[in-house]
Amino acid sequence: xxxxxxxxxxxxxxxxxxxxxxxxxxxxxxxxxxxxxxxxxxxxxxxxxxxxxxxxxxxxxxxxxxxxxxxxxxxxxxxxxxxxxxxxxxxxxxxxxxxxxxxxxxxxxxxxxxxxxxxxxxxxxxxxxxxxxxxxxxxxxxxxxxxxxxxxxxxxxxxxxxxxxxxxxxxxxxxxxxxxxxxxxxxxxxxxxxxxxxxxxxxxxxxxxxxxxxxxxxxxxxxxxxxxxxxxxxxxxxxxxxxxxxxxxxxxxxxxxxxxxxxxxxxxxxxxxxxxxxxxxxxxxxxxxxxxxxxxxxxxxxxxxxxxxxxxxxxxxxxxxxxxxxxxxxxxxxxxxxxxxxxxxxxxxxxxxxxxxxxxxxxxxxxxxxxxxxxxxxxxxxxxxxxxxxxxxxxxxxxxxxxxxxxxxxxxxxxxxxxxxxxxxxxxxxxxxxxxxxxxxxxxxxxxxxxxxxxxxxxxxxxxxxxxxxxxxxxxxxxxxxxxxxxxxxxxxxxxxxxxxxxxxxxxxxxxxxxxxxxxxxxxxxxxxxxxxxxxxxxxxxxxxxxx
Numbered sequence: 252x253x254x255x256x257x258x259x260x261x262x263x264x265x266x267x268x269x270x271x272x273x274x275x276x277x278x279x280x281x282x283x284x285x286x287x288x289x290x291x292x293x294x295x296x297x298x299x300x301x302x303x304x305x306x307x308x309x310x311x312x313x314x315x316x317x318x319x320x321x322x323x324x325x326x327x328x329x330x331x332x333x334x335x336x337x338x339x340x341x342x343x344x345x346x347x348x349x350x351x352x353x354x355x356x357x358x359x360x361x362x363x364x365x366x367x368x369x370x371x372x373x374x375x376x377x378x379x380x381x382x383x384x385x386x387x388x389x390x391x392x393x394x395x396x397x398x399x400x401x402x403x404x405x406x407x408x409x410x411x412x413x414x415x416x417x418x419x420x421x422x423x424x425x426x427x428x429x430x431x432x433x434x435x436x437x438x439x440x441x442x443x444x445x446x447x448x449x450x451x452x453x454x455x456x457x458x459x460x461x462x463x464x465x466x467x468x469x470x471x472x473x474x475x476x477x478x479x480x481x482x483x484x485x486x487x488x489x490x491x492x493x494x495x496x497x498x499x500x501x502x503x504x505x506x507x508x509x510x511x512x513x514x515x516x517x518x519x520x521x522x523x524x525x526x527x528x529x530x531x532x533x534x535x536x537x538x539x540x541x542x543x544x545x546x547x548x549x550x551x552x553x554x555x556x557x558x559x560x561x562x563x564x565x566x567x568x569x570x571x572x573x574x575x576x577x578x579x580x581x582x583x584x585x586x587x588x589x590x591x592x593x594x595x596x597x598x599x600x601x602x603x604x605x606x607x608x609x610x611x612x613x614x615x616x617x618x619x620x621x622x623x624x625x626x627x628x629x630x631x632x633x634x635x636x637x638x639x640x641x642x643x644x645x646x647x648x649x650x651x652x653x654x655x656x657x658x659x660x661x662x663x664x665x666x667x668x669x670x671x672x673x674x675x676x677x678x679x680x681x682x683x684x685x686x687x688x689x690x691x692x693x694x695x696x697x698x699x700x701x702x703x704x705x706x707x708x709x710x711x712x713x714x715x716x717x718x719x720x721x722x723x724x725x726x727x728x729x730x731x732x733x734x735x736x737x738x739x740x741x742x743x744x745x746x747x748x749x750x751x752x753x754x755x756x757x758x759x760x761x762x763x764x765x766x767x768x769x770x771x772x773x774x775x776x777x778x779x780x781x782x783x784x785x786x787x788x789x790x791x792x793x794x795x796x797x798x799x
Contacts, residue, residue: 266611266621273478273624275653281447281470284322284358287514289442292319300514302493302540303348304523310540313348315517318355321348323440324433325356329387331436332410336361336443337450339383343367343376343390343398346500346524349414349429351510353389358451358470361443365453366501368784369394375463377401379455380408383465383660389429391415447471447653453660454503456599465660466599473511475654478624479603480512483593484544484568485610488516492567495521495536496546497528502785503602508546508570508595518544530555534564543567549574550786552592553722556580557745560587570595570606573786575691577713578616594619596689600656601648601675604628605689617713618688619681626652630683635671640683643692647674680707697790699728701736706769708738708790714764715740715757720748723780725788726771729797740771741793743780 291298296316303311329340340357342364344350350366357364365383367376376397380388384407390398392415402408402422411426418426445451448469455463481487494513498505513520521540525532533555536542547555547569566588571580572595584592596605596619605628607620614620622628627649630638638644648655650673658666669676680692692698692707699706708726715724723743728736742757754774761770781792 266608269611270622270624275625275651276474278447278471278474280444281474282358282361282442282445283451283470283473283511284355285442286473287511288315288319288322288355291315291514291517295517298517299519301348301351302519302521304521304536304540311348318348318351320438321352321433322355322359323438324436325352326359326440326442327436328432329356329360329362330440332387334360334362334387337363338387339363339365339385339453341365341367341380341383341385341388342501343369343371343388343394344414345369346505346522347414348522349389350500351514351522352433354506358445359440359442361445361449363450363453363467366506368499368501370784371397373397373400377404378463379465380405382463383453386410388412389414395426445470447474448657450657452506454501454506454599464662464665466656467658467660468654468656471653472507472602472656473515475601475625475652476507476512476603477515478626479595479597479606480508482608482611482623483570483595483603483606485593485608487512487544487568488518489543489567492518492543493521493541494518494544494546495523495540495542497525497533497551498546498548498786499524499784503597503599504546504548504573504785507602508572513544528554530558534558534561537564537566541565544569546570546572547592548572548786549576549580550723550782552576552580552584553716556583556587557722562587563589566590568593572596572619574788575617575619575709575713577717579713579717581614581616596620596691597654598677598679600669600677601652601654603654604648604652615684615686615688617710618684618690620689621687622689628689629674630681630689631671631674631676635674638682640685640687643680643682645695646677646679646681646689646691647671648677649673650675694790697727699726699736699738701728701731701734701738701768706738710765711738711740711761711769711771712788714761715742717764718757718760720745720753721757723788725780725790725793727790727793727797729794731772737772738769739797740774741777741780741796742774743777749776 292315300315300318301313342353389412412429414429417428451470452468496509500506569592591609593607597603604626605619607614630644631647632644711726712724725741729739731737781789
């Protein structure tokens with residue numbers, strides 16, 4: 252059931268024509284497990300769904316039939332344990348077959364999947380598990396100790412499964428053997444009928460300001476991602492496409508930019524989550540497995556740029572989003588990867604609303620692209636009016652988008668505050684140009700006010716990162732008696748790159764390429780840039796570093 256591809260491919264001559272002709276489908280019933288797994292298990296049961304990689308072991312190909320049967324078994328295990336529709340199943344696992352099984356098994360019983368990042372500490376896990384009221388948790392032996400540390404604070408958690416075997420009872424909860432319970436369950440299950448608006452996925456924001464908030468999505472969130480995936484992957488899918496991302500499947504970038512849309516289209520996904528990001532290993536992975544499509548966050552691209560690239564790879568398309576790329580990364584992509592990277596934009600609450608598609612139009616360096624088919628995105632002024640091009644305001648998304656979240660979990664006040672009328676306020680500051688391209692400036696709480704100017708950090712960070720000796724750059728405003736604030740930069744340098752005069756060289760680079768009035772007054776060198784789990788610079792941590 253391809254919803255968009257035939258229509259869009261036939262109108263690739265005109266982005267405006269595609270957007271004008273586009274209509275969201277009207278569906279009475281929709282379930283992500285049915286759309287992604289059961290459909291292919293019926294039509295082409297031996298088609299490969301996942302290629303699971305573990306270091307030191309041969310690849311394991313998993314068919315749609317296998318994935319369907321395993322997720323049926325997990326659905327039966329959940330049902331037998333009293334799991335009810337809208338109950339939450341937490342998934343604390345890296346990219347793996349078990350992660351996919353848990354998602355689709357949860358959707359089949361009309362439950363809500365709660366993906367959790369494996370690098371979360373005990374406190375972060377406790378907050379999300381307690382706030383969500385998760386009833387079931389699936390994890391592995393590496394992450395189980397963190398759960399046991401806080402299990403006494405989780406009264407709603409009734410069952411914990413470990414994919415590496417059973418464990419002792421803790422906090423009144425028995426640690427069950429995931430695979431043993433699956434093997435004992437039937438591999439036949441009748442998926443519950445769900446509507447597109449029935450809750451299915453609960454993803455917590457990274458919490459850069461205030462405590463994390465759980466963004467609750469319905470099954471339609473998958474449909475909302477498809478137009479951008481199709482366009483930004485240059486008319487996805489093509490015969491022979493194969494997807495991979497280093498982004499964890501606990502985040503929208505890994506789960507909804509990569510895993511779910513790929514399986515929906517019958518495109519296999521490589522399941523491999525390396526520990527510390529290794530650009531040498533990434534190039535080897537792409538070549539060895541002939542990976543054709545990837546979502547690579549800017550952090551990954553910047554690290555890959557630090558080593559010699561092959562100049563051409565098996566990659567056909569690359570998406571990137573989360574931080575602005577800039578012209579230098581785009582140029583490097585053409586030379587180092589042999590393709591034009593398509594920058595995209597969205598957020599946890601409503602993802603993939605802006606994007607580029609090099610097969611239709613040439614991306615503008617520094618731009619996040621144009622609104623995707625089905626996305627109504629504008630710049631709002633302080634009074635809520637839609638601003639004309641070249642005016643700075645807040646990026647806002649109309650609530651009619653099918654990827655729009657249902658609301659924040661148990662937080663109607665925060666949900667209401669996220670909207671102004673029918674517009675979702677992203678908290679991102681930007682503007683459009685005369686051609687309708689969106690340009691990101693800053694988060695609304697990251698704007699630097701200096702001598703009457705409103706300075707966004709992104710342009711300065713992009714400029715600094717273009718220097719061959721700079722791997723990462725972060726910019727904040729610091730108090731100044733005269734100007735109110737001045738710019739301070741933090742940089743992570745290539746090993747052995749520091750030399751006398753480098754700081755002055757970097758400051759002059761910003762003066763020459765951006766503007767003297769936004770050039771940093773000081774630059775501090777760091778060993779590591781503080782970033783969120785979704786690879787966004789934590790500028791509040793930079794402010795703390797400055798204060799010492």
